[in-house]
Amino acid sequence: MLTENWFLERILFWIPLLLSLTVHEWAHAWSAYRLGDPTAEREGRLTLNPLAHMDPIGTLLVPLLAPFGWAKPVPINIGLFHSKVGMRTGVMLVAAAGPVSNICIALLSIAILVGWAFLCGSVELIPVSVYSLLNTAIWLNVLLAVFNMIPIPPLDGSRIVDALMPDRLRGIWDAFRGLGPIALAAVVVGLALGGSQWLWWPIQTVQLAVEELLQLVTR
Amino acid sequence: MSKRLKTILIWVGLIAVFFVFFSLQHGREPLGFESFETFLKNVDEDLVTSIRVHNNEITVHLVDEMPSYKTLGAVTDEITQLVSDNGGIVEWGEESHPFRTWLIIALPVLFVLLFIWYFAKRVNSTQSGIFSLGKSRARLVSNDSAITFDDVAGCDEAKEQLGDMIDFLVQPKRWTKAGARLPRGILLDGPPGCGKTLLARAVAGETKAKFYTVSASEFVELFVGVGAARVRDMFEIAAKNTPAVIFIDELDAVGRRRGSGIGAGHDEREQTLNQILVSLDGFERTDTLVVIAATNRSDILDPALMRPGRFDRHITVPPLSREARCHALEIHTRNKSLADEVSLQNLAELTDGMTGAQIESVTNEASLLAVRRARQANDTSAIIRREDLLKALEPVLAAGQSFDQLDTVLIDSMAQLARPKGRAVARITLENSSEIVGEVVWADGTFIKIHNPTDATDVIVAKQRIHSIEALPGTEMADGGHVPGQSTARETSGLA
Numbered sequence: 021m022l023t024e025n026w027f028l029e030r031i032l033f034w035i036p037l038l039l040s041l042t043v044h045e046w047a048h049a050w051s052a053y054r055l056g057d058p059t060a061e062r063e064g065r066l067t068l069n070p071l072a073h074m075d076p077i078g079t080l081l082v083p084l085l086a087p088f089g090w091a092k093p094v095p096i097n098i099g100l101f102h103s104k105v106g107m108r109t110g111v112m113l114v115a116a117a118g119p120v121s122n123i124c125i126a127l128l129s130i131a132i133l134v135g136w137a138f139l140c141g142s143v144e145l146i147p148v149s150v151y152s153l154l155n156t157a158i159w160l161n162v163l164l165a166v167f168n169m170i171p172i173p174p175l176d177g178s179r180i181v182d183a184l185m186p187d188r189l190r191g192i193w194d195a196f197r198g199l200g201p202i203a204l205a206a207v208v209v210g211l212a213l214g215g216s217q218w219l220w221w222p223i224q225t226v227q228l229a230v231e232e233l234l235q236l237v238t239r
Numbered sequence: 240m241s242k243r244l245k246t247i248l249i250w251v252g253l254i255a256v257f258f259v260f261f262s263l264q265h266g267r268e269p270l271g272f273e274s275f276e277t278f279l280k281n282v283d284e285d286l287v288t289s290i291r292v293h294n295n296e297i298t299v300h301l302v303d304e305m306p307s308y309k310t311l312g313a314v315t316d317e318i319t320q321l322v323s324d325n326g327g328i329v330e331w332g333e334e335s336h337p338f339r340t341w342l343i344i345a346l347p348v349l350f351v352l353l354f355i356w357y358f359a360k361r362v363n364s365t366q367s368g369i370f371s372l373g374k375s376r377a378r379l380v381s382n383d384s385a386i387t388f389d390d391v392a393g394c395d396e397a398k399e400q401l402g403d404m405i406d407f408l409v410q411p412k413r414w415t416k417a418g419a420r421l422p423r424g425i426l427l428d429g430p431p432g433c434g435k436t437l438l439a440r441a442v443a444g445e446t447k448a449k450f451y452t453v454s455a456s457e458f459v460e461l462f463v464g465v466g467a468a469r470v471r472d473m474f475e476i477a478a479k480n481t482p483a484v485i486f487i488d489e490l491d492a493v494g495r496r497r498g499s500g501i502g503a504g505h506d507e508r509e510q511t512l513n514q515i516l517v518s519l520d521g522f523e524r525t526d527t528l529v530v531i532a533a534t535n536r537s538d539i540l541d542p543a544l545m546r547p548g549r550f551d552r553h554i555t556v557p558p559l560s561r562e563a564r565c566h567a568l569e570i571h572t573r574n575k576s577l578a579d580e581v582s583l584q585n586l587a588e589l590t591d592g593m594t595g596a597q598i599e600s601v602t603n604e605a606s607l608l609a610v611r612r613a614r615q616a617n618d619t620s621a622i623i624r625r626e627d628l629l630k631a632l633e634p635v636l637a638a639g640q641s642f643d644q645l646d647t648v649l650i651d652s653m654a655q656l657a658r659p660k661g662r663a664v665a666r667i668t669l670e671n672s673s674e675i676v677g678e679v680v681w682a683d684g685t686f687i688k689i690h691n692p693t694d695a696t697d698v699i700v701a702k703q704r705i706h707s708i709e710a711l712p713g714t715e716m717a718d719g720g721h722v723p724g725q726s727t728a729r730e731t732s733g734l735a
Binding site for chain 2: 028035071081
C-alpha cells in the first residue's frame with residue numbers, strides 16, 4: 021500500500037479537498053456572521069486559513085487512507101440571528117451556504133478551464149497540472165455539494181430538512197435524527213459497496229457538460 | 240505577519256505543492272514498450288543517447304525528444320560498444336531517484352509531526368496546558384496610550400526619586416560612566432489606591448520602555464517550582480527586551496518573611512521569593528532593566544528583599560495631600576465639561592483622605608449624574624454641576640463618618656502634614672474633652688507624638704482616644720505654604 025504512487029495520488033487528492041473543505045466551512049461561518057451570529061467569528065473560524073478548519077482525524081488522517089474526509093464543524097448559535105431573519109430561515113441559509121460554496125468553486129473552476137481553453141484555442145495547450153487541478157476541483161466540489169445535501173444528520177442537508185419539516189411529521193423526523201450517524205454510516209458503506217453511481221451520476225453529468233463546453237469554445 | 244497574508248501564503252503554498260507533486264507523478268508515467276529489434280535498429284541508426292541496463296530490461300533514451308521506451312533482451316558487449324562508439328552512454332543497474340525517495344520518506348514524517356503539533360497547540364490553548372505552566376504570566380502593556388507623570392497627581396517625592404530611574408533608562412551611559420550603581424529595584428509602599436500602579440506605568444510611559452506587569456500572586460501555583468520558573472521566564476523575557484520595566488504588584492503575596500507562618504507549607508512561595516532575589520542580583524550592571532514592586536504591607540516583607548542591590552529604594556506613596564487631590568480632580572475632569580460654579584479647590588477639601596482611585600470614581604459618578612439629568616431634560620450636552628459632585632461624594636463622605644475610617648483619615652492626614660518637609664501644629668481633642676496642642680513629631684497607625692514647645696513636654700496619644708484633630712496656623716504644608724486661618728485640615732468625628 022505504501023508505495024510512492026499511492027502517496028502522490030493521496031496528496032494530489034488531499035490538497036484540493038483541504039481547500040474545498042476550508043471554503044465550505046468558511047461559507048458557513050461567513051453566512052452565520054452576516055446573519056448576526058458571531059459565534060464562529062469568535063472561535064476564529066471566519067477565515068480561509070485551512071489550519072483553522074482542520075480536523076486532525078477527518079482532514080489529516082482519513083483522506084490519506086481513503087478518498088473521503090471532513091473538517092471541523094462550524095459552531096452556530098441560532099438564538100443570535102437577526103430577528104428579521106428568524107431561526108428557521110437562518111439555519112437553512114447557513115446550512116445551504118456550505119454546499120452552495122462548493123457549487124461556486126466548481127463553477128469558478130469550469131469558468132477558468134473553459135476560459136483558458138478559449139484563449140488558447142485548444143485544451144491540449146493548457147498545462148496538464150493546471151488541467152488536473154481544475155478537473156479535481158470540479159468533480160470534488162460537485163461531490164461535496166451533492167454528498168452534503170443528503171438529508172442525514174449531521175450533514176448540511178439534514179439541517180435544511182429540519183428547518184422545513186412540517187410540525188406533524190416532526191415526531192418521525194426526530195426519531196430518524198436519532199439514528200443519524202448509523203444511517204450515515206450505512207449510506208457511506210452502501211455507496212462504497214456499489215451504489216456509487218448515485219454519487220457519480222451528477223459528477224459525470226457535469227464532466228460531460230464541461231467537455232461539451234470545451235469542444236464548443238475550441239471549435 | 241498579518242492573518243490575511245498568512246492565509247494567502249498557505250493557499251499559494253498548497254497549490255504549489257500540488258503542482259510539484261503532479262510533476263513528480265507525471266514524470267513516473269510508465270514508458271512505452273518496443274521490441275528488441277527496434278532497439279537494435281535505433282542503435283544502427285545512431286539515434287540512442289543513453290541506455291540503462293537492469294538485468295534483461297533496457298531503458299532507451301533517444302535523440303531529439305523522441306519518446307523513450309523500454310525493451311527486453313540480452314545486451315551484448317558488441318551492442319554497448321556500438322552505443323558508446325556513437326556517443327551514447329551506457330549505465331548499469333536500477334535507476335535511483337534520491338530526491339523522490341527522500342520525499343516519500345520525509346513527507347509522512349512531516350505529516351505525523353503536523354499531527355502532533357496540532358494536538359500540542361490544542362492542549363496549549365486551553366489555559367491549563369502543561370506546556371505553559373512554567374511560562375511567565377507577565378503581560379506586556381502597550382505604550383500607545385502612554386501615561387506620564389503629568390497624569391499622576393501628588394506623590395511629588397516619589398516622582399522625584401523615580402526621576403533618577405527614568406534618566407537611567409533613557410541615558411544609561413551617563414550613569415555607568417560615573418561609576419554609579421543605580422538601584423534596580425524600587426519598592427513602592429502605600430495604602431491601596433494611592434497610585435502605585437499609576438506611578439509605575441508613568442515610569443514606563445516617560446521612558447518609552449517596555450512595561451511588563453504581573454501580580455505576585457500569579458507566580459504561585461499548586462506545584463512547587465512553577466513560581467520560580469515563571470520568575471526566571473519573566474526576567475529572561477524582560478532582559479531580551481531592554482529597556483524594560485517589570486512591575487510586580489502586591490509583592491507581599493510572595494515576599495512575606497521566609498520561615499514564618501505555621502507549618503512548612505510555604506515551599507513554593509519561598510522558592511519563588513528566592514528566585515526573585517537571585518534574579519534581582521543576576522542582571523548586569525549595564526542592563527537597563529528596572530523592577531518596580533508595589534505593596535501595602537511593607538512591614539511583613541522579607542528583609543532580604545530590601546537589601547542593597549535588590550529593592551533598596553523604598554518609596555512611600557502617601558495618601559493624597561490637598562494640592563494633590565486638587566490636581567487629581569483636575570486630571571479626572573480634564574475631558575469632562577464642568578459648570579463654572581464648580582470650584583475644584585473647594586472640592587479638594589471635601590475629598591480629604593480620598594485616594595486617586597476614589598476621586599476618579601467620584602468624578603465619574605458625577606458625570607453619570609450629569610448625563611442622566613441631561614437626558615431627562617433632553618439636553619444634548621451634559622455639564623457637571625456642583626450638586627452632581629456633591630451627590631457623588633455623599634456615599635464616600637458617609638463612609639468617612641464611621642469612626643474607624645476617621646481614625647485612619649486623620650492620622651494619615653497628620654502624618655502627611657508632618658512628614659515630608661515642614662512641621663504640623665495640631666490641636667487634638669480627646670474623647671474626655673481634654674485638649675492637647677503642639678507640634679506633631681511623628682504619627683503612625685496607632686499613636687501620635689505631640690511636642691509642646693511652651694513647656695517642652697512630649698505626649699504620645701493613642702489614636703483611639705482622639706475625638707477630633709485640627710491643624711493650627713504655623714503648620715507648613717508639603718509645598719511650604721502655611722495653613723491659612725483656623726482650620727483647613729479639620730476633621731471632626733461624626734459622633735460629635
